[in-house]
Amino acid sequence: xxxxxxxxxARVESRTMKRKRHVAGHEFAADVPARIxxxxxxxxxxxxVVGQFDALVAAxxxxxxxxxxxxxxxxxxxxxxxxxEFAALLAVRPETVSRWEQGKRPIDRATYAIIRQLVSExxxxxxxxxxxxxxxxxxxxxxxxxxxxxxxxx
Numbered sequence: 001x002x003x004x005x006x007x008x009x010a011r012v013e014s015r016t017m018k019r020k021r022h023v024a025g026h027e028f029a030a031d032v033p034a035r036i037x038x039x040x041x042x043x044x045x046x047x048x049v050v051g052q053f054d055a056l057v058a059a060x061x062x063x064x065x066x067x068x069x070x071x072x073x074x075x076x077x078x079x080x081x082x083x084x085e086f087a088a089l090l091a092v093r094p095e096t097v098s099r100w101e102q103g104k105r106p107i108d109r110a111t112y113a114i115i116r117q118l119v120s121e122x123x124x125x126x127x128x129x130x131x132x133x134x135x136x137x138x139x140x141x142x143x144x145x146x147x148x149x150x151x152x153x154x
Contacts, residue, residue, distance in 0.1 A: 015036050023057060023061060026066070
């Protein structure tokens with residue numbers, strides 16, 4: 001970006017700025033790269049950087065075991081999944097996800113552990129758990145006899 005989208009000035013500089021996010025009564029902050037217009041003062045953050053910051057915020061919430069409705073909704077959004085697909089991966093009804101996010105129903109520990117894993121992997125740029133949960137919707141059929149090769153002893 002060489003020109004400011006706000007005022008059109010060509011004086012846009014790269015700097016580091018503090019980015020904050022408030023979720024479920026907690027404030028998260030980080031210094032992130034930004035572009036600032038020297039003419040009008042408007043600042044711009046790269047969408048990928050903001051996404052990475054949000055994923056790390058969600059991971060901190062998940063690691064801490066925060067289950068407030070606002071935190072659950074934030075974590076779901078960070079996974080990039082709509083409520084319906086999120087519910088399908090967790091083998092619950094979409095209404096259940098909605099109730100968690102509205103504080104009308106508590107989330108059970110086992111489901112929260114899966115959400116924590118989804119969020120943690122998202123923060124690391126990995127999708128193994130999401131991919132595995134999707135594959136469980138169409139389990140592979142094993143033949144009647146399965147040959148297993150044991151590793152050779154050293």
